[in-house]
């Protein structure tokens with residue numbers, strides 16, 4: 001029985017392996033059969049990574065970043081019985097506009113998937129006269145209706161909260177530039193209707209810790225717990241040979257998530273395995289989803305590896321919350337309401 005309570009979508013079928021004996025550092029450990037999705041996973045798709053999954057009926061469903069062989073990223077639907085072995089649709093997700101006409105983005109990458117009430121929302125990065133956030137909704141994973149782009153360019157790494165807070169939809173995002181963005185803080189915005197977004201607040205910025213000293217960005221949808229919103233995000237450092245992406249953890253105030261209650265100064269996972277260090281873009285661990293079981297507190301983290309593979313890592317709500325709290329360093333710009 002988990003001491004830290006998990007609310008929201010929960011599945012007892014969450015993939016799981018026990019923590020290996022002798023595991024050191026943060027209480028996040030990798031699936032021994034990683035990566036779970038290898039190269040050339042579908043016809044015309046060279047690599048799948050940075051993807052989001054969730055339970056659906058008795059099985060699992062996901063939105064996957066598929067890098068086509070021509071280099072253009074798109075989103076593909078995938079299904080699984082065990083949340084480890086995935087089968088992908090041959091065609092890209094067929095987005096429509098509100099009138100039901102085809103409305104495909106020019107490109108689409110880094111999708112997140114969030115269910116609020118009876119509707120599933122997909123958000124991703126796309127071209128809106130520059131990199132920005134695209135969004136669509138579905139209730140059946142057959143019809144996908146694009147809704148208004150929430151923000152002006154340039155912006156990336158948007159992820160909705162899985163329920164309304166104080167009657168409003170909330171979404172994290174990371175304002176950026178048109179390139180590989182050498183800066184970036186996480187902000188939260190609210191909306192009454194998923195069309196108009198405002199009341200933007202700063203959530204948290206980069207830190208002086210090496211692994212997140214350049215920029216940070218939202219990752220998996222925040223998990224509601226009895227301690228606050230548990231956020232797995234990415235932190236980036238710059239080296240002479242490129243960026244390194246690690247997974248970080250923080251806990252946001254449940255009623256005002258612009259306030260960071262705890263923020264772990266240590267990374268939870270940093271590229272160390274061959275599939276994280278070697279690939280199209282080396283040294284990338286990029287979390288986009290979690291699945292959890294409220295009863296046991298088990299959490300499975302899905303993360304993109306080296307812009308080439310999908311990896312799976314495990315933790316428990318009790319262990320990761322304790323670790324984040326024990327190693328928490330919260331700066332003034334994190335703990336304030338984020339309005340200037």
Ligand code: BMA
Pocket residue numbers: 050109110180245281284286304307
């Ligand atoms: C970011 C995004 C991610 C990618 C990362 C590392 O800017 O494009 O999709 O995983 O760079 O290349």
